[in-house]
Amino acid sequence: xxxxxxxxxxxxxxxxxxxxxxxxxxxxxxxxxxxxxxxxxxxxxxxxxxxxxxxxxxxxxxxxxxxxxxxxxxxxxxxxxxxxxxxxxxxxxxxxxxxxxxxxxxxxxxxxxxxxxxxxxxxxxxxxxxxxxxxxxxxxxxxxxxxxxxxxx
Amino acid sequence: xxxxxxxxxxxxxxxxxxxxxxxxxxxxxxxxxxxxxxxxxxxxxxxxxxxxxxxxxxxxxxxxxxxxxxxxxxxxxxxxxxxxxxxxxxxxxxxxxxxxxxxxxxxxxxxxxxxxxxxxxxxxxxxxxxxxxxxxxxxxxxxxxxxxxxxxxxxxxxxxxxxxxxxxxxxxxxxxxxxxxxxxxxxxxxxxxxxxxxxxxxxxxxxxxxxxxxxxxxxxxxxxxxxxxxxxxxxxxxxxxxxxxxxxxxxxxxxxxxxxxxxxxxxxxxxxxxxxxxxxxxxxxxxxxxxxxxxxxxxxxxxxxxxxxxxxxxxxxxxxxxxxxxxxxxxxxxxxxxxxxxxxxxxxxxxxxxxxxxxxxxxxxxxxxxxxxxxxxxxxxxxxxxxxxxxxxxxxxxxxxxxxxxxxxxxxxxxxxxxxxxxxxxxxxxxxxxxxxxxxxxxxxxxxxxxxxxxxxxxxxxxxxxxxxxxxxxxxxxxxxxxxxxxxxxxxxxxxxxxxxxxxxxxxxxxxxxxxxxxxxxxxxxxxxxxxxxxxxxxxxxxxxxxxxxxxxxxxxxxxxxxxxxxxxxxxxxxxxxxxxxxxxxxxxxxxxxxxxxxxxxxxxxxxxxxxxxxxxxxxxxxxxxxxxxxxxxxxxxxxxxxxxxxxxxxxxxxxxxxxxxxxxxxxxxxxxxxxxxxxxxxxxxxxxxxxxxxxxxxxxxxxxxxxxx
Numbered sequence: 001x002x003x004x005x006x007x008x009x010x011x012x013x014x015x016x017x018x019x020x021x022x023x024x025x026x027x028x029x030x031x032x033x034x035x036x037x038x039x040x041x042x043x044x045x046x047x048x049x050x051x052x053x054x055x056x057x058x059x060x061x062x063x064x065x066x067x068x069x070x071x072x073x074x075x076x077x078x079x080x081x082x083x084x085x086x087x088x089x090x091x092x093x094x095x096x097x098x099x100x101x102x103x104x105x106x107x108x109x110x111x112x113x114x115x116x117x118x119x120x121x122x123x124x125x126x127x128x129x130x131x132x133x134x135x136x137x138x139x140x141x142x143x144x145x146x147x148x149x150x151x152x153x
Numbered sequence: 154x155x156x157x158x159x160x161x162x163x164x165x166x167x168x169x170x171x172x173x174x175x176x177x178x179x180x181x182x183x184x185x186x187x188x189x190x191x192x193x194x195x196x197x198x199x200x201x202x203x204x205x206x207x208x209x210x211x212x213x214x215x216x217x218x219x220x221x222x223x224x225x226x227x228x229x230x231x232x233x234x235x236x237x238x239x240x241x242x243x244x245x246x247x248x249x250x251x252x253x254x255x256x257x258x259x260x261x262x263x264x265x266x267x268x269x270x271x272x273x274x275x276x277x278x279x280x281x282x283x284x285x286x287x288x289x290x291x292x293x294x295x296x297x298x299x300x301x302x303x304x305x306x307x308x309x310x311x312x313x314x315x316x317x318x319x320x321x322x323x324x325x326x327x328x329x330x331x332x333x334x335x336x337x338x339x340x341x342x343x344x345x346x347x348x349x350x351x352x353x354x355x356x357x358x359x360x361x362x363x364x365x366x367x368x369x370x371x372x373x374x375x376x377x378x379x380x381x382x383x384x385x386x387x388x389x390x391x392x393x394x395x396x397x398x399x400x401x402x403x404x405x406x407x408x409x410x411x412x413x414x415x416x417x418x419x420x421x422x423x424x425x426x427x428x429x430x431x432x433x434x435x436x437x438x439x440x441x442x443x444x445x446x447x448x449x450x451x452x453x454x455x456x457x458x459x460x461x462x463x464x465x466x467x468x469x470x471x472x473x474x475x476x477x478x479x480x481x482x483x484x485x486x487x488x489x490x491x492x493x494x495x496x497x498x499x500x501x502x503x504x505x506x507x508x509x510x511x512x513x514x515x516x517x518x519x520x521x522x523x524x525x526x527x528x529x530x531x532x533x534x535x536x537x538x539x540x541x542x543x544x545x546x547x548x549x550x551x552x553x554x555x556x557x558x559x560x561x562x563x564x565x566x567x568x569x570x571x572x573x574x575x576x577x578x579x580x581x582x583x584x585x586x587x588x589x590x591x592x593x594x595x596x597x598x599x600x601x602x603x604x605x606x607x608x609x610x611x612x613x614x615x616x617x618x619x620x621x622x623x624x625x626x627x628x629x630x631x632x633x634x635x636x637x638x639x640x641x642x643x644x645x646x647x648x649x650x651x652x653x654x655x656x657x658x659x660x661x662x663x664x665x666x667x668x669x670x671x672x673x674x675x676x677x678x679x680x681x682x683x684x685x686x687x688x689x690x691x692x693x694x695x696x697x698x699x700x701x702x703x704x705x706x707x708x709x710x711x712x713x714x715x716x717x718x719x720x721x722x723x724x725x726x727x728x729x730x731x732x733x734x735x736x737x738x739x740x741x742x743x744x745x746x747x748x749x750x751x752x753x754x755x756x757x758x759x760x761x762x763x764x765x766x767x768x769x770x771x772x773x774x775x776x777x778x779x780x781x782x783x784x785x786x787x788x789x790x791x792x793x794x795x796x797x798x799x800x801x802x803x804x805x806x807x808x809x810x811x812x813x814x815x816x817x818x819x820x821x822x823x824x825x826x827x828x829x830x831x832x833x834x835x836x837x838x839x840x841x842x843x844x845x846x847x848x849x850x851x852x853x854x855x856x857x858x859x860x861x862x863x
Contacts, residue, residue, distance in 0.1 A: 018438045026394075026436040031386035032379015034554075036505050037586045041795040044505060072379035085377045092369040092761055095769060096241025097376035098505040098554030104377060123803045130795065132505045132555055133241050134772035135765060136806040 001065055005030065006074025012061055020064055021045045021056035024071060032072035032101050036130070043129030046102040047071045053109040072101035075108060083146055084108045091142035095133035103129050107143055116151040119144060178219070182344045185224055189306070189345040191298040192222035192274075193291045197349055219274040221288060223252060223295050225303075229323055229337030231256060231263050233292065236276025236529060237284050238268035239552040240560070242825050243762045244284050246371045250758055251289050254356055254364040255296035256336075257320035261371060268528040268550030278527035280561060280651060282724040282823025285758065290820055293364075297353045306339045358756045358817040367761035372552075383554050384524045385509035389579035392511070393422075394437050395572040396444040396582065398430040399592060402788030403647070404454040414446040423447075424575040431572045433580055456788030457646040463496045463600050466621045470641035476616060480635045483614035487606030489674045491667055494602045497622055497659040497851045498782035499595040499647055503800055506554020507589040510565035512572070513579035519546045523566035524553035531563040535570055557773070558651035559593055590793035595783055596652035597622045597645060601663040605634070607671050612686060619660060621645055626657025626723050626830060631668065631686035647785065653770065654826040657723040658777065658833060662851060665719035665834035670847065679838065680705050680718060689722065691753055691816075695729040696720045698812050699751035703731035713738055714746070715843025719834035726754040726827025727814075730771065730835040732807075736843045736859045743779070743840065743859050745807035752828050753814035755821040760813060763824050767811045770828035776801040778833035780855045 001012045005028065012023055024030045024047070033056055036044030040055035047056045048070040075082040081089070084107045094100050103126070110125040111117060117125065122143050131139065181190070198220045221235040233252055239245040249263040266272050268279075304318050307325040311332060318327050326333045358365055375381040398410070407430075412423045415432055421443040424431045430447065434440040457465060484490060510523040519541060525531050528548045535546050553560070565582050573580040584592070599622025606614045615634040619627060624640035640656075652658075672682030680700055687693045696718075705716065713736050720729040733747040752767045780799050784792045792798040833851060840854075841847050846862045848854075 016438050016442060018436075022436065022438045025386075026438075029388060030379075031382060031388075034383075034506070035385065035583065037795040039586075039794060039796055042505065076378065081374075081378070089369070089373055089377050092367070092373065093765075094241075094370065094373070094376060095243060095765060096505070096553065096555035097370075097373075097381070098383065100377050101379050123806075127803045130505060130800060130802060132503055132557075132773075132800060133765075134769040134801055134806070136772065136801075136803050137768055137809055138765060140803070140806075 001062065003061065003064055003069060004067070005069045006071060014062055018061050019057055020047065020059040020061045020069070023061045024056060030071050030073055034098060034101055036099075036102070043102040043106060044099055046105045046129070048105060048109060051109060051112070053106045072105060075104065082108055084111065084143070087142045087146050088139070091138060091145070093135050093138035093142050095135055099129060099131045103131065103139065111143070111146060111150075115147065117147045122147070178346060181346050186226070187340070187342055187344055188224055188226045189299065189302055189340045189343055190222050190224040191295040191302070191347050191349050193220045193295050193349045194218060195220045197351060198287045198291050220276070221274060221292060221295065223292070223299055225299060225336050225340050227337050227341040229335050231258065231336070232266060233263060234266045234273045235288060235292070236268060236270075236273040237288060238279045238526060238528060238550040240279065240524075240526060240556040241554070242284070242766065243370055243759070245552065246368055246762065247285065247758045248289060248292055249371055250364045250366075250368050251293045252296040254361055255293055255300055257300075258323050260363055260368050262323065265371075269547070270528050270532040271547035275529055278530055278561060280526055280558060282726070282826045285821050285823045286725060289758065291349065293355045294351060294353050295349045297355045298347060298349050301353060302345060302347065303336055303339055306343070307334055310334065310339065364758050365756070367759055370762075382551060383506050383509065384511055384522045384551055385506055385554070385583045387511050387522055387551070387581065389511065389513055392579040392581055393433040393435055393576065394440045394582070395431055395433045395569060395580040396440045397568050398444065398447055398449060399588065401451055402453050403456060404788060405451040408450045408452050410447055410449040412447050414448070415443040418443050418446070422576045424572055426571065426575075429571065431568065433572055433576050433578075453788060458787070459785050462598055462646065465646065466598065466600050466643040469644040470620050473618070473641065474639055476637045477635070480614050480616055480637045483608070483635045484604055484606045484616070487608045487613050489607040489671060490604070491606070491670055491674070492604045493667065493849060494600060495659070495663045495666070495849045495851070497599040497601065497662070499598040499649065500652070500777050500781045501590055501595055501783055501798060502557045502559025502593065502652060503795070503798065504555040504557065504559055504589070507584040507586060508560065508563070508565040508593065509581070509583040510563065510569035511579065511581040512566065512569035514573055514577070517541075517545060519570055520549070521546070521566045521570055522549045522551065523563045524560060525550060525563035525566065526556050526558070526560045527563070530561070531566045534563070534567060538567060539570065539574070557653045558655070561651050562594070564592070586795060587793045590798065591790050594648040594650035596777075597649040597656065598647070599623070599656065599659050601659060603663050603667045605667050605671060607675055610675060610677070612668075612671065617660070617663065619656060622659045623656025625655040626660040626721065629664065630689060630692055630722060631683070632688045633686065647783065653773065654723055654829045657721070657826070657830045658774065659851065661719065661721040661723070661830040662833045662837070665721065665831070666837050666847075666849070669717070669719070669834070669838040669841070683720060687720075689727070691727045692720055692722050692729075694814060695727045695751040695753050698814060699729040699731045699749050702751065702810060702812050703747070703749040705731065711735070713843055715839040715841065717835045717837065717839025717842055719831040719838065721830045723827040723830055725822025726752065726824055728752050728828050728831050730831035732832070732835045732839045734836065734839040734843060736840070741859045741861060742857055743854055745775070745836065747808050748832070749810045749812070750828060750831070751812040751814060752824065753816060754824050754827065755819040756817050757813060757815045758821055763813055764811050766824045767813070767828040768809060770826070771809065771832050772801050772806055774829040774832040775805060775836075777851060778836050778853060780852050780857070782852050782855060
């Protein structure tokens with residue numbers, strides 16, 4: 001089977017029906033997507049599947065056949081960081097940063113859908129992502145800057 | 154001066170061909186080539202400690218062991234070697250800042266080698282809020298010494314005695330002669346290694362240009378692009394994945410195991426060594442299938458149930474010391490008496506990166522990468538288990554996905570080494586979330602009994618017994634009382650260990666609850682009562698700062714709103730938290746409306762990162778205060794997953810304010826622990842204020858509903 005990840009076609013070994021997370025990490029060495037809980041409860045493994053943030057740990061790789069997968073490694077375009085990456089870096093929000101990939105993927109999709117999301121909408125949209133260091137207020141403050149800027153346009 | 158932090162620690166670049174244990178003064182330049190360096194021994198570190206650390210750390214095997222050093226190479230690279238590890242506290246940044254400050258370079262110019270037992274000097278471990286307290290000030294001095302050496306070398310080179318030389322951007326400059334020389338040029342061909350001169354003059358905090366400022370996380374970009382490799386992400390050529398067979402319950406003994414089905418799977422290796430059974434395969438899924446195909450039977454012991462926990466902790470405790478007559482009499486004669494017992498549940502650290510270890514054997518040498526707070530602890534363990542000489546092992550700790558005190562052990566590093574030895578290939582093991590919950594360790598459960606009294610408006614007696622959870626934070630910060638403070642060791646049914654602030658959270662919860670109750674019992678405002686009794690002006694200062702920001706005197710908008718406060722001091726940090734809560738009228742649901750925390754830990758090295766630590770502590774503490782608890786039954790955890798064990802999420806984060814008090818006149822202490830201790834009692838006291846309900850358990854409200862008092 002073939003899978004498109006970050007605009008690149010990959011051949012996948014699908015014996016035993018692996019999850020998208022297992023394939024990304026073990027077969028493609030795309031380790032930016034993290035394992036956190038194995039049950040879609042923490043958001044660490046989220047990737048975009050046709051633009052929708054999806055927990056890769058509970059997604060069979062066979063289900064993304066013919067779809068476009070984007071991981072944290074593929075979020076920057078033409079060497080330019082995604083605005084969500086940029087603002088989280090500028091605002092220096094993270095501690096251990098293990099949640100960062102899933103957090104950024106989720107926020108990028110959320111702000112694409114709702115570019116002027118208010119604080120409550122940001123909280124609702126990100127509630128499935130755990131940051132165990134609890135940098136939540138800093139993440140919201142940073143993203144708020146993006147959505148406010150968008151609102152002022 | 155553009156050497157990149159972390160570059161020498163990246164996978165596959167070994168600047169030394171073999172492990173060297175720890176580099177000694179004698180062998181220093183054999184490994185470092187040329188250049189200049191200053192080093193610190195452990196006795197310097199302890200003497201320089203601003204705080205008397207009342208812990209085992211002071212007993213050190215060899216006080217003359219090197220603790221850290223800083224080296225400048227002929228290429229101008231500045232490298233710091235320390236056995237501390239980066240697990241999200243952002244000490245890679247803060248330590249770089251203090252060194253960069255003294256050497257007049259940008260923090261990014263500092264190459265920090267951390268937690269590598271082949272390169273960095275021995276270190277007990279990264280815990281106890283000791284890095285900023287002990288290592289940071291002495292690294293400053295080591296860097297200041299280097300600065301002096303650089304000036305001396307410039308004077309020699311230029312054959313001048315002028316004292317008006319200054320340093321800027323990696324250059325020593327003579328403004329009179331309009332000459333300048335890079336640090337690298339100054340050290341070329343030299344081999345200078347000097348012990349730190351503790352009397353060296355460091356730059357005063359009010360002059361700081363790099364330290365004291367919000368320098369962003371070093372290598373931050375690697376973390377937001379997915380480029381940084383945590384141990385769980387690392388890959389070595391020929392590497393296979395490993396898993397280990399676990400008992401179905403605590404204390405169960407293996408009777409029999411049939412591994413024949415697993416062995417039939419292509420590419421799977423089964424390793425058996427006594428009761429240890431492990432499997433390896435080329436990928437995560439196959440190894441999981443192999444593990445699941447092992448049929449095993451176990452002899453289960455009779456385990457304790459959670460319902461018996463608190464009685465058990467008291468029943469198995471060491472015998473009580475006699476409480477002095479003075480304390481007893483003060484209590485008997487008092488106007489107001491309180492005698493209460495608190496129950497504290499086990500909680501889990503839940504680091505988002507589960508334990509991961511990668512091991513590789515080559516010609517009798519063992520290399521292990523592991524996310525642990527104690528690289529040298531793992532090194533020693535490997536030495537014992539595999540009977541290896543000290544310099545045949547090298548342990549690396551790349552920047553790790555958090556710990557909170559939960560990664561002081563490294564079973565996974567040992568497991569990976571064991572499997573790797575058998576299969577003759579590098580083996581990586583990443584614990585599953587379930588393994589992380591069940592087979593790591595917990596913050597201790599505990600029972601705390603307090604008998605306290607008030608006479609003529611003053612606290613007259615204070616008797617506190619802590620069963621099992623620990624003695625940290627047991628000291629009573631209020632004046633006047635006859636005291637009896639006692640920690641009783643008990644037998645813990647679950648494996649327990651370190652956690653952010655250890656037992657301080659439990660002790661401060663009990664203490665600040667009872668002090669609040671005494672104040673209210675005597676009809677006095679809890680804030681005024683505390684200010685009247687507090688002894689330490691630093692604690693008073695944070696209480697006043699938080700009270701002012703919170704506006705403690707303000708009127709409540711509704712009668713179902715409550716205000717609460719608490720204060721405490723732990724490990725050189727001073728903290729006060731004030732909260733506003735609401736008990737929703739119909740549902741009695743708790744809503745946390747506002748949290749204000751004031752914190753002071755001496756001079757601030759990085760305001761942004763300090764604020765982040767304080768926020769993180771308060772929010773993590775909110776989980777343990779309200780809903781986090783380890784549930785177990787029949788020797789097994791019943792909530793070993795993130796759908797059943799609740800940790801704070803975005804929606805749990807209330808409106809928050811953090812006030813940082815900067816004491817430029819005082820040395821810095823760590824901040825990763827102390828700010829956690831006040832959120833629980835502040836919430837408890839606010840719930841009482843709103844509803845009249847007094848809570849005596851942690852977590853207080855697993856269901857989120859405040860019980861009805863009527």
